Amino acid sequence: MKPRFAIHLALAMFALxxxxxxxxxxxxxxxxxxxxxxxxxxxxxxxxxxxxKLKPEDFVNGPYSMNEDLHKQWEEKEQxxxxxxxxxxxxxxFSRPFKNGKSYADCFPNQGIGIRQNYxxxxxxxxxxxxxxxxxxxxxxxxxxxPFSYVKDEMAALTAYMAFTSRGKPFDIKIxxxxxxxxxxxxxxxxxxxxxxxxxxxxxxCHVQSPGERIRAEVLAPAxxxxxxMPIYRSEWSGMGTTSRRFTTCNSQIRxxxxxxxxxxxxxxxYYLSYVxxxxxxxxxxxxx
Amino acid sequence: xxxxxxxxxSMLLIASPALAASEADFKAAYAAAExxxxxxxxxxxxxxTTATTLAAAKKAADSGDFETAVAQAKEAEALAKASIxxxxxxxxRWKDMEIR
Numbered sequence: 343m344k345p346r347f348a349i350h351l352a353l354a355m356f357a358l359x360x361x362x363x364x365x366x367x368x369x370x371x372x373x374x375x376x377x378x379x380x381x382x383x384x385x386x387x388x389x390x391x392x393x394x395k396l397k398p399e400d401f402v403n404g405p406y407s408m409n410e411d412l413h414k415q416w417e418e419k420e421q422x423x424x425x426x427x428x429x430x431x432x433x434x435x436f437s438r439p440f441k442n443g444k445s446y447a448d449c450f451p452n453q454g455i456g457i458r459q460n461y462x463x464x465x466x467x468x469x470x471x472x473x474x475x476x477x478x479x480x481x482x483x484x485x486x487x488x489p490f491s492y493v494k495d496e497m498a499a500l501t502a503y504m505a506f507t508s509r510g511k512p513f514d515i516k517i518x519x520x521x522x523x524x525x526x527x528x529x530x531x532x533x534x535x536x537x538x539x540x541x542x543x544x545x546x547x548c549h550v551q552s553p554g555e556r557i558r559a560e561v562l563a564p565a566x567x568x569x570x571x572m573p574i575y576r577s578e579w580s581g582m583g584t585t586s587r588r589f590t591t592c593n594s595q596i597r598x599x600x601x602x603x604x605x606x607x608x609x610x611x612x613y614y615l616s617y618v619x620x621x622x623x624x625x626x627x628x629x630x631x
Numbered sequence: 632x633x634x635x636x637x638x639x640x641s642m643l644l645i646a647s648p649a650l651a652a653s654e655a656d657f658k659a660a661y662a663a664a665e666x667x668x669x670x671x672x673x674x675x676x677x678x679x680t681t682a683t684t685l686a687a688a689k690k691a692a693d694s695g696d697f698e699t700a701v702a703q704a705k706e707a708e709a710l711a712k713a714s715i716x717x718x719x720x721x722x723x724r725w726k727d728m729e730i731r
Contacts, residue, residue, distance in 0.1 A: 381730075384730050384731055385730050388730045531729070532725055535725040535726070535728045535729050536721045536725040537717065537721055537724070537725070538676055538717065538718075538721070539678060539679075540678045540679070540680045540710070540713075540714075542717065544725065544728060546728050547728075550728070550730060551728075594679060597678055597679045597680050598676070598677070598678060598679065599672075599677035599678065599679055599682065601675065607675065
């Protein structure tokens with residue numbers, strides 16, 4: 343009797359496993375499936391629910407949207423914006439022709455005006471993410487000019503001008519139907535949530551778990567819309583900084599050795615962060631404490 | 632005879648920490664730390680503190696203080712190994728933080 347019971351039990355378990363296995367596989371696949379649209383919805387919902395009083399378009403103002411006093415300071419600051427010198431320099435640089443007679447306008451769609459919201463994009467020929475900073479330096483190099491530093495001054499001025507001509511336009515980042523684009527997006531997401539540095543912080547530690555909280559004297563910005571204001575004038579830097587500068591300094595602040603600006607990891611991170619902020623208006627250049 | 636052997640061993644054990652570290656000790660400790668930091672680099676996850684501790688070890692060795700140099704090199708190796716552990720464990724752990 344006992345052996346027969348054991349055989350029945352084994353058969354029942356086998357049958358159950360046949361039924362349960364496909365279900366388990368589907369669940370596992372669903373969890374691992376790369377679904378940027380679902381990610382974006384969940385990401386935006388998280389921040390809207392965390393800050394229900396905030397208008398969606400206000401997220402792009404970073405710490406100034408988190409605190410009434412700071413918001414007042416920002417409104418006053420905007421009357422004489424600290425990034426103005428950079429914006430003027432950028433406009434002048436943008437219109438000045440290269441030695442070969444061509445200019446930045448020749449490298450970009452719509453002569454480079456009002457296009458910031460479309461960067462970064464995935465280049466299917468190259469199979470990689472192209473950021474605005476990268477495209478600007480490639481434009482220079484293609485026209486026989488030396489590339490600029492990715493972190494400040496000239497690059498910040500050029501991107502400031504291009505952002506300014508795109509103000510108010512909603513981020514419109516596309517992920518083409520290309521597995522490499524999805525992989526780049528996914529890698530960017532992984533970078534965003536991965537803890538690094540001796541302090542064991544991820545980007546999300548500050549900008550998802552703690553926006554609106556203080557870290558020392560700084561009020562942390564929400565990740566939603568965080569790139570919409572780039573480049574920024576930071577009082578802490580006493581100058582302008584690009585997205586590349588923001589990423590590398592974030593890494594070193596948590597005691598991680600920063601990667602080289604425009605390395606694949608940073609390009610993918612920018613792709614992910616910009617995509618999940620789709621619909622948020624471009625507000626750059628910005629100012630931050 | 633049976634008492635002499637354990638006595639010698641215990642004397643050696645007591646005496647060993649007091650032995651001054653040599654340049655060779657430093658070189659071995661430094662090479663181990665550098666190798667671990669290189670591995671962290673291949674995982675794209677080096678820590679700034681590893682680099683500064685390695686530099687402190689080298690500085691101490693350059694001034695002939697091998698005691699400090701070895702201690703700093705060992706500290707650097709521990710930091711590098713921690714960064715390797717972090718990079719490896721985060722391969723899956725990052726998903727716990729994701730907004731879903």
